[in-house]
Amino acid sequence: MSAKKSPVFVQRRTYRRRRVADGARLLPVFGGILFLIPLLWGGEPAGPEAAPEGGRTAWVMTYLFVVWFGLAVLSGVLARFLVAEDEGNEEDGES
Amino acid sequence: MVTLNVLVLVCLLYVAFLFAVAFGADRAALVGRGTWLRSPIVYTLSLSIYCTAWTFYGAVGFAARSGLEFVTIYLGPTLVMIGWWWTLRKMVRVGRSQRITSIADLISSRYGKSNTLAVFVTLVAVIGLTPYIALQLQSVTLSFATFAEADPFTDAPPSQQSTAFWVAAGLAVFTILFGTRNLDANERHHGVVMAIALEAVVKLFALLAVGVFVVWGLAGGVDEILTRIDASPIARWEVPGSRWVGLTLLSAAAFMCLPRMFQVMVVESEDEDHLRMAAWAFPTYLMLMSLFVVPIAVMGLELMPEGANPDLFVLTLPLMNGQEGLAILSFLGGFSSATSMVIVAAIALSTMVSNHIVMPIWLWSTGGGAMVSGDVRSVALLARRLSIAVILFLGYCYFRLSGGGTALAAIGLISFVGVAQFLPALMGGLFWRGATRSGALAGLSVGFVLWLYCLFLPSFGASEIMPYSVMQNGPFGIGWLRPQALFGADAMDPVIHAVMWSLLLNTCTFLGVSLLTLPKPIERLQGAQFVNVFQHSQTPGSWSGGLARSEDLMIMSQRIMGASEAQAMFSREARKQGIAGYLPEPTPDFLQTLERELSGSVGAATAHAMISQIVGRATVSVEDLMAVADETAQIMEYSSKLEAKTEEQARTARQLREANEKLTLISVQKDAFLSQISHELRTPMTSIRAFSEILRDSDGLSEADHSKYASIILEEATRLTRLLDDLLDLSVLENGQVVLNSQTGELSDMLDRAISAAGVQDRLRIHRRREAEKIMLHTDLDRLAQVFINLISNAGKYCDAPDPALTIRPQAENGNLVVDFIDNGPGIPTDQQAMIFEKFSRIGQTKAGGAGLGLAICREIMGRLGGDITYLPGQEGAAFRVVLPLRDGTLAQAAQ
Numbered sequence: 001m002s003a004k005k006s007p008v009f010v011q012r013r014t015y016r017r018r019r020v021a022d023g024a025r026l027l028p029v030f031g032g033i034l035f036l037i038p039l040l041w042g043g044e045p046a047g048p049e050a051a052p053e054g055g056r057t058a059w060v061m062t063y064l065f066v067v068w069f070g071l072a073v074l075s076g077v078l079a080r081f082l083v084a085e086d087e088g089n090e091e092d093g094e095s
Numbered sequence: 096m097v098t099l100n101v102l103v104l105v106c107l108l109y110v111a112f113l114f115a116v117a118f119g120a121d122r123a124a125l126v127g128r129g130t131w132l133r134s135p136i137v138y139t140l141s142l143s144i145y146c147t148a149w150t151f152y153g154a155v156g157f158a159a160r161s162g163l164e165f166v167t168i169y170l171g172p173t174l175v176m177i178g179w180w181w182t183l184r185k186m187v188r189v190g191r192s193q194r195i196t197s198i199a200d201l202i203s204s205r206y207g208k209s210n211t212l213a214v215f216v217t218l219v220a221v222i223g224l225t226p227y228i229a230l231q232l233q234s235v236t237l238s239f240a241t242f243a244e245a246d247p248f249t250d251a252p253p254s255q256q257s258t259a260f261w262v263a264a265g266l267a268v269f270t271i272l273f274g275t276r277n278l279d280a281n282e283r284h285h286g287v288v289m290a291i292a293l294e295a296v297v298k299l300f301a302l303l304a305v306g307v308f309v310v311w312g313l314a315g316g317v318d319e320i321l322t323r324i325d326a327s328p329i330a331r332w333e334v335p336g337s338r339w340v341g342l343t344l345l346s347a348a349a350f351m352c353l354p355r356m357f358q359v360m361v362v363e364s365e366d367e368d369h370l371r372m373a374a375w376a377f378p379t380y381l382m383l384m385s386l387f388v389v390p391i392a393v394m395g396l397e398l399m400p401e402g403a404n405p406d407l408f409v410l411t412l413p414l415m416n417g418q419e420g421l422a423i424l425s426f427l428g429g430f431s432s433a434t435s436m437v438i439v440a441a442i443a444l445s446t447m448v449s450n451h452i453v454m455p456i457w458l459w460s461t462g463g464g465a466m467v468s469g470d471v472r473s474v475a476l477l478a479r480r481l482s483i484a485v486i487l488f489l490g491y492c493y494f495r496l497s498g499g500g501t502a503l504a505a506i507g508l509i510s511f512v513g514v515a516q517f518l519p520a521l522m523g524g525l526f527w528r529g530a531t532r533s534g535a536l537a538g539l540s541v542g543f544v545l546w547l548y549c550l551f552l553p554s555f556g557a558s559e560i561m562p563y564s565v566m567q568n569g570p571f572g573i574g575w576l577r578p579q580a581l582f583g584a585d586a587m588d589p590v591i592h593a594v595m596w597s598l599l600l601n602t603c604t605f606l607g608v609s610l611l612t613l614p615k616p617i618e619r620l621q622g623a624q625f626v627n628v629f630q631h632s633q634t635p636g637s638w639s640g641g642l643a644r645s646e647d648l649m650i651m652s653q654r655i656m657g658a659s660e661a662q663a664m665f666s667r668e669a670r671k672q673g674i675a676g677y678l679p680e681p682t683p684d685f686l687q688t689l690e691r692e693l694s695g696s697v698g699a700a701t702a703h704a705m706i707s708q709i710v711g712r713a714t715v716s717v718e719d720l721m722a723v724a725d726e727t728a729q730i731m732e733y734s735s736k737l738e739a740k741t742e743e744q745a746r747t748a749r750q751l752r753e754a755n756e757k758l759t760l761i762s763v764q765k766d767a768f769l770s771q772i773s774h775e776l777r778t779p780m781t782s783i784r785a786f787s788e789i790l791r792d793s794d795g796l797s798e799a800d801h802s803k804y805a806s807i808i809l810e811e812a813t814r815l816t817r818l819l820d821d822l823l824d825l826s827v828l829e830n831g832q833v834v835l836n837s838q839t840g841e842l843s844d845m846l847d848r849a850i851s852a853a854g855v856q857d858r859l860r861i862h863r864r865r866e867a868e869k870i871m872l873h874t875d876l877d878r879l880a881q882v883f884i885n886l887i888s889n890a891g892k893y894c895d896a897p898d899p900a901l902t903i904r905p906q907a908e909n910g911n912l913v914v915d916f917i918d919n920g921p922g923i924p925t926d927q928q929a930m931i932f933e934k935f936s937r938i939g940q941t942k943a944g945g946a947g948l949g950l951a952i953c954r955e956i957m958g959r960l961g962g963d964i965t966y967l968p969g970q971e972g973a974a975f976r977v978v979l980p981l982r983d984g985t986l987a988q989a990a991q
Contacts, residue, residue, distance in 0.1 A: 021180060028178030035170050035343065039336045057162050058324040060332045061389055064166060068173065068382045075177040076375030082180060 117286030124285035135372035140292035147436035148234035158392035159405035162329035171346030190361035205524035206532035207618035213451035223513025228490030231433035274442040294431035301428025306387020348515035354443035445482035453478035516542035538605025545597035645678040779811035828955035843868035849883035855891030894920035
């Protein structure tokens with residue numbers, strides 16, 4: 001991969017395309033972190049009625065489904081703009 | 096009340112409907128209609144076999160027992176799916192470019208087409224998925240039992256065992272019917288995919304319907320249900336972090352490694368671009384499937400009596416509230432989930448078992464020869480059908496053994512951990528060039544053994560296979576080897592414990608052994624092709640082609656792909672190389688293509704082994720090694736260009752040499768012919784002259800002698816005329832001055848005429864199939880008959896088998912009439928096959944004194960009629976194929 005010299009400056013469109021691909025690669029990491037956040041809320045409650053907002057199943061459920069839906073939408077948007085460009089170059093660009 | 100009989104009837108109607116859908120889709124795919132079969136939406140829906148009965152019933156049970164934890168099973172696949180650009184795209188691309196048929200095939204192919212690895216992966220998959228299939232049987236059985244209990248008319252509900260048995264048998268029949276109809280080179284099953292796409296819609300609709308009924312019908316709205324969740328036993332969010340993370344990772348791993356997911360995601364994939372839609376649509380599907388799980392669980396816990404099975408809330412809630420239509424819909428949803436999973440899993444596993452275990456054993460036990468005659472496709476199909484039956488039977492046995500008592504979610508997780516053991520080898524193979532076969536094998540073994548020891552065997556309960564003492568104190572009293580508390584980790588959840596140790600040690604062994612061992616060249620080559628699949632999808636050839644082996648290859652391919660497919664492929668490849676006929680040069684490119692085609696039917700490892708049996712050892716060329724070593728692009732390009740040129744020159748030189756040989760041969764034969772023809776002309780001339788002299792000079796001839804001599808003269812003159820006629824005929828045909836008169840007639844009449852005119856009935860048995868000969872022809876029938884007579888009388892003359900027989904096999908194909916004439920004689924040697932249609936050519940020392948013009952005339956005639964005549968190699972004897980277009984108007988064009 002290192003053998004082929006890729007230009008330092010590429011056209012704006014190519015540049016955009018590569019960043020979209022980067023975004024697509026980051027999306028699962030981002031999603032994974034969002035899904036981990038509820039773990040922070042499960043702290044020891046002071047009492048049964050003093051449970052913080054985050055400690056309720058109903059609240060976590062709402063959060064998870066909203067994030068889930070958001071990820072699906074984001075993934076759909078990215079998928080629309082992802083273009084399988086000349087793969088060799090693309091792989092070079094990121095390495 | 097819904098009676099059990101009504102339920103069975105609904106079930107049967109539903110299955111019949113699925114049959115119709117699958118059949119229609121197969122039909123549509125066969126005739127090439129049905130682009131809708133290949134739409135991304137169908138692909139996305141087919142992915143939903145991830146949601147099995149475990150989702151449909153088990154998720155609610157899971158939620159009722161441990162709250163939101165169930166959702167991890169769907170979060171993992173969601174993350175994998177939205178990260179498709181990274182992993183799934185690569186898997187699908189590799190799968191398509193290497194013609195992968197299963198996950199075992201992918202792993203074996205990556206690690207140097209190793210069959211050992213394929214066998215191992217297959218065994219792990221079969222053992223790992225048996226509980227999962229049992230789970231589906233159990234859920235269908237339980238749902239039946241629920242209806243049976245509610246049915247006032249049934250005194251003695253059918254036993255669970257018998258229900259499970261009939262469900263397993265029914266599924267086996269469906270799978271065999273649609274999963275093994277043909278040995279498709281692409282391993283695609285349009286009918287099955289269509290049916291499971293439909294089932295995906297049914298189960299989603301059913302679960303949503305139950306959810307809507309529970310939220311708005313029972314609870315009274317969204318706010319109400321949220322309040323009730325707060326009041327329920329699962330109101331608190333208290334999922335342990337290790338289980339939350341561990342189960343999410345586990346489900347993500349299983350999503351990629353499950354053989355059935357691999358089947359729909361990679362093998363059945365028509366187009367890489369379909370992932371684009373699946374990337375958002377499949378997470379949405381999963382989200383919708385999980386949306387109402389917690390509300391249903393909460394309402395079930397609240398309304399159902401104490402001790403009711405939470406796995407069945409989806410069914411029992413509507414049933415208890417008198418919503419029978421909804422209950423039946425829900426039952427169908429669960430039924431769909433179970434059946435679609437079992438069908439695809441059985442197809443995927445049976446492909447693996449037949450390709451990697453049965454076929455190699457069968458080929459080896461029948462003498463190991465790739466050259467044995469006979470069709471192996473029937474064997475492969477039979478192997479698949481038997482494997483399907485065996486796999487379902489195993490599932491049924493597990494169901495009996497485990498007693499059907501364990502909660503659904505627990506059984507499913509056991510399977511997940513089993514197949515997740517493929518993950519290190521799979522991901523390492525796709526992303527790391529340094530992964531080796533030994534590493535993969537060692538890692539898999541360690542993972543598999545730990546899974547068996549820590550999770551699978553304990554799942555049967557403490558007493559049966561693993562004694563109680565071992566569970567409590569470890570084997571031989573060694574405490575730190577206790578199956579559920581390895582190395583003293585005794586505070587852990589058993590599943591997470593098994594996941595952690597098996598995957599951790601699996602990965603470490605895999606990495607460690609890979610670092611220490613050296614891969615073979617073919618492993619490195621395959622590794623480079625997998626890891627860098629996006630750079631060079633077109634793979635460099637790795638076969639060093641031998642000579643004059645094309646015919647052997649063809650014989651072998653006919654057995655695996657079927658005669659007509661193999662012939663079509665060979666002639667297509669030959670045309671690509673610019674050669675007429677059926678035998679292409681065995682170039683590396685051609686061998687590569689052939690290997691791919693074959694691996695679609697029998698798997699990569701077997702295909703590779705079979706070809707190397709004929710061609711000899713596969714060599715890794717300089718070009719391949721360069722690719723592996725990843726040398727600089729210029730050198731690579733230069734060397735490959737050089738090599739391509741050298742190869743091309745060698746090929747050209749060979750072709751020139753062949754042409755030269757042909758010319759020399761023709762010239763020799765022409766000389767021979769001239770002497771022959773002078774001889775042929777002289778002999779009758781001499782006798783004509785001698786006998787006319789006798790007639791003229793002798794006076795005292797008797798009347799009998801007189802007429803005898805005269806008839807000898809006549810006979811010899813006729814012979815001369817015939818010879819001259821043939822020559823004249825040929826020159827007329829060659830110069831294109833021939834006039835064709837089109838007539839209409841039936842093929843069978845023509846053949847009757849030709850056979851009686853050839854006059855060979857008494858020394859040649861002729862096999863015909865009258866029903867296939869009912870084909871009307873519009874062409875110059877007299878000329879065509881001339882061709883037939885020639886071929887039949889040739890068989891009569893040259894076939895020297897003890898019991899000579901000629902098979903005439905007509906068929907209509909793509910608007911052409913194809914008639915094969917196959918005798919059981921010694922055939923024509925390969926080096927002579929190119930010559931037989933030349934003028935004056937005769938095979939060997941001819942005993943029947945023809946002038947060698949017959950086949951040349953036949954070829955000219957067929958050319959004029961717009962058709963062709965070729966020698967068909969790879970049959971039992973000499974075989975000629977006559978091809979004639981059936982369309983009207985060809986004659987007119989050809990005559991011009």
